[in-house]
Amino acid sequence: MAETTEKPPKDIESEDEEEQTFESLGLDGRLIRALNKKKIDKPTPIQQVAIPLILQGKDVVARAKTGSGKTFAYLLPLLQKLFTLEPKKKLAPSAIVLVPTRELSQQVYTEVSSLIELCRVPLKVVQLTSSMPAPDWRTALAALPEILVTTPACVKKCLSDGVLQPTSIDESLEILVLDEADLLLSYGYEGDIKALTPHIPKRCQCLLMSATSSDDVEKLKKLILHNSYILTLPEVGDIKDEVIPKNVQQFWISCSARDKLLYILSLLKLELVQKKVLIFTNTIDMGFRLKLFLEKFGIRSAVLNSELPQNSRLHILEEFNAGLFDYLIATDTSKSKENEDNGESSIEPKKSKKHAKHKADSEFGVVRGIDFKNVHTVVNLDMPQSAEGYVHRIGRTGRAYSTGASISLVSPDEMAIFEEIKSFLGDDEKDDSNLIPPFPLLTKNAVESLRYRAEDVAKSVTKIAVRESRAQDLRNEILNSEKLKAHFEVNPRDLDLLKHDKALSKKPPAPHLRDVPDYLLDATTKEASKTVKLARAAMGNTNPACRHGFKRKSKKNKDPLKTFTAEGHKRARRGGMKQEGKDGNGNHRQKKRKT
Numbered sequence: 001m002a003e004t005t006e007k008p009p010k011d012i013e014s015e016d017e018e019e020q021t022f023e024s025l026g027l028d029g030r031l032i033r034a035l036n037k038k039k040i041d042k043p044t045p046i047q048q049v050a051i052p053l054i055l056q057g058k059d060v061v062a063r064a065k066t067g068s069g070k071t072f073a074y075l076l077p078l079l080q081k082l083f084t085l086e087p088k089k090k091l092a093p094s095a096i097v098l099v100p101t102r103e104l105s106q107q108v109y110t111e112v113s114s115l116i117e118l119c120r121v122p123l124k125v126v127q128l129t130s131s132m133p134a135p136d137w138r139t140a141l142a143a144l145p146e147i148l149v150t151t152p153a154c155v156k157k158c159l160s161d162g163v164l165q166p167t168s169i170d171e172s173l174e175i176l177v178l179d180e181a182d183l184l185l186s187y188g189y190e191g192d193i194k195a196l197t198p199h200i201p202k203r204c205q206c207l208l209m210s211a212t213s214s215d216d217v218e219k220l221k222k223l224i225l226h227n228s229y230i231l232t233l234p235e236v237g238d239i240k241d242e243v244i245p246k247n248v249q250q251f252w253i254s255c256s257a258r259d260k261l262l263y264i265l266s267l268l269k270l271e272l273v274q275k276k277v278l279i280f281t282n283t284i285d286m287g288f289r290l291k292l293f294l295e296k297f298g299i300r301s302a303v304l305n306s307e308l309p310q311n312s313r314l315h316i317l318e319e320f321n322a323g324l325f326d327y328l329i330a331t332d333t334s335k336s337k338e339n340e341d342n343g344e345s346s347i348e349p350k351k352s353k354k355h356a357k358h359k360a361d362s363e364f365g366v367v368r369g370i371d372f373k374n375v376h377t378v379v380n381l382d383m384p385q386s387a388e389g390y391v392h393r394i395g396r397t398g399r400a401y402s403t404g405a406s407i408s409l410v411s412p413d414e415m416a417i418f419e420e421i422k423s424f425l426g427d428d429e430k431d432d433s434n435l436i437p438p439f440p441l442l443t444k445n446a447v448e449s450l451r452y453r454a455e456d457v458a459k460s461v462t463k464i465a466v467r468e469s470r471a472q473d474l475r476n477e478i479l480n481s482e483k484l485k486a487h488f489e490v491n492p493r494d495l496d497l498l499k500h501d502k503a504l505s506k507k508p509p510a511p512h513l514r515d516v517p518d519y520l521l522d523a524t525t526k527e528a529s530k531t532v533k534l535a536r537a538a539m540g541n542t543n544p545a546c547r548h549g550f551k552r553k554s555k556k557n558k559d560p561l562k563t564f565t566a567e568g569h570k571r572a573r574r575g576g577m578k579q580e581g582k583d584g585n586g587n588h589r590q591k592k593r594k595t
């Protein structure tokens with residue numbers, strides 16, 4: 001590979017002064033119209049600087065904070081470049097977008113497909129994942145797509161299996177994107193990327209997009225880039241306190257590890273945080289423990305982790321984004337309790353999970369880069385294991401300059417990592433910057449009022465109950481995933497009919513736990529809860545499904561697992577979004593959404 005000769009960092013601040021539009025960036029009218037249909041009319045700062053440079057054919061390394069619109073920053077000029085390429089039969093794609101996880105691959109694929117559709121251009125995009133059988137790869141690539149979205153591991157496999165010929169790549173490849181470049185190497189893809197680099201032609205334009213800077217990005221730059229422009233948004237730059245978007249308010253709560261369930265219950269039950277809420281745990285068992293615990297108080301949530309089949313994971317993300325449930329518990333390391341006990345690392349899932357009974361997915365990434373829609377609050381029930389992990393978690397709220405908040409529950413054992421995170425963000429005790437102040441809305445009294453109930457219920461969520469629920473959930477999801485796979489390929493909209501926040505325990509929550517009696521609430525908490533509700537109301541409709549434009553239907557629906565018909569598909573297409581309920585015995589039934 002050619003050596004990297006970096007151009008001086010581009011000064012973005014000076015360009016910020018005059019208001020830029022997509023037109024002034026030189027973007028094709030078809031793309032602008034497509035964006036307008038998506039209600040996007042103004043470029044974000046990273047788009048303002050990256051798009052013209054990429055259109056000029058420059059190699060670009062762009063670093064901008066989470067949720068700042070990096071995907072369109074490269075996709076728009078990439079598509080425009082393909083619009084103008086001479087139409088000739090090419091045996092390999094003209095553009096390859098490499099991402100670290102399957103979820104991201106799906107997300108990027110969806111974005112490109114939608115832009116292509118809206119622009120009405122005859123471009124083809126395919127997505128390859130390692131779970132697809134090799135013949136499917138051949139079929140997908142035989143359609144001669146212009147764009148390939150995949151992970152580095154898949155590209156390497158394509159090369160070694162002869163599905164992609166090095167000579168074809170050399171002839172065809174015009175643009176290569178490494179999205180979430182700061183994460184690619186930590187997912188263990190270095191060898192895979194090295195297998196591709198000798199085949200990247202000199203003329204190929206290379207783009208590296210990342211949210212944080214790291215040695216890994218530097219390594220990739222050396223490996224891939226020829227002559228790059230380095231773009232760093234000024235508000236990210238070296239000013240670490242602004243790695244987190246300004247529109248996200250960060251808080252912390254000091255509590256013992258034992259009290260974490262009590263605290264999260266207090267936050268949710270007393271309605272002191274804005275929905276939707278994304279809660280992070282470090283182990284899958286903890287995720288299930290929390291789900292079971294909240295369930296006893298009538299709080300429904302869904303879990304998302306690397307153990308679930310891919311179809312289920314993608315569907316959980318879709319449903320959460322569509323606003324069909326408010327609480328999602330995500331485990332963002334593939335470290336299960338068992339593996340922790342074995343001392344296995346979660347950093348390189350590709351190597352570590354081979355012998356697990358149900359293999360956790362090496363290409364799973366719930367946090368990194370996923371565009372969660374309308375998450376108002378991120379809660380760290382467990383603290384992440386690194387400052388970068390914190391940045392990526394918190395970055396799931398405050399997307400595209402919407403507002404958000406994060407609350408970290410920090411036990412004494414986690415104080416060291418909390419201090420490390422604060423110093424990474426530039427929080428300096430000496431200058432009283434206090435970037436992460438204590439969460440002001442939860443009083444000691446409010447917590448104590450729930451302690452007795454919470455501790456009682458927490459005791460009932462035993463290790464065995466967690467293990468059984470985890471196994472049950474996995475069985476259900478595998479069953480769903482396999483049964484539904486073929487059906488959903490034909491009727492993708494039927495996915496809407498499945499729900500993932502079903503209760504795991506057989507008993508319905510006891511009424512005294514479901515509703516917090518008024519006498520338990522102090523005046524401060526009532527006031528705080530009212531303020532949160534008012535703020536929520538001021539932000540728009542409080543019915544999540546309505547917020548996303550789905551109409552309720554009054555007609556009763558059937559369990560989609562038992563009613564695979566084309567009818568169901570038509571119903572969904574006509575706009576009926578239904579919600580599945582569950583009775584106390586764990587049986588599915590359909591019910592109308594309560595408003």
Ligand SMILES: Nc1ncnc2c1ncn2[C@@H]1O[C@H](COP(=O)(O)OP(=O)(O)OP(=O)(O)O)[C@@H](O)[C@H]1O
Nearest residue numbers: 040042043044066067068069070071211369371400
């Ligand atoms: N110009 C724009 N105006 C309004 N919204 C935008 C604009 N560009 C992108 N978005 C929206 O902003 C959200 C975040 O964009 P994107 O996922 O590209 O962020 P990102 O910078 O890649 O974040 P991360 O580093 O977390 O992956 C998306 O929902 C996207 O549709």
